[in-house]
Amino acid sequence: MQVSKWGNSLAIRLPKALVDELGLKEGDEIDVVAARKGTIEIETKEERRRRAIENMEARNWPALPAGWKFDRDEANER
Template identity: 95%
Template sequence: MQVSKWGNSLAVRLPKALVDELGLKEGDEIDVVAARKGTIEVETKEERRRRAIENMRARNWPALPADYKFDRDEANER
């Protein structure tokens, strides 16, 4: 891949094979989660959400009641 200038940033085009392997489509957001010499790792926002939920489940936190509704104003009052 060739690194190109895009505005004030640099960009690369992802090859179709990689796009297909990652299951990406136009509009998806990805995060670079690790970068080492010659290698980068990316994950989609959906993968990050799924991983966060799995981490919460692994902690065996008690489930919220079915009728629970988060109230942002109430939470900010604390």
């Protein structure tokens, strides 16, 4: 792969074989979660959500009532 200039950033194109192996599709958001000599680990937004839910379930937090929705204004009332 070749590193290219993209605006003020650098970018690489991922080969199709790697994209297929990672199960990525256009529009996916990924984060680089670790970078070591010769290795880069990524995580998709969906994987991050799934991992967060698994961590919450492992802590046995009580489930939220069906249909519950967070209300930022209500949470910030004083």
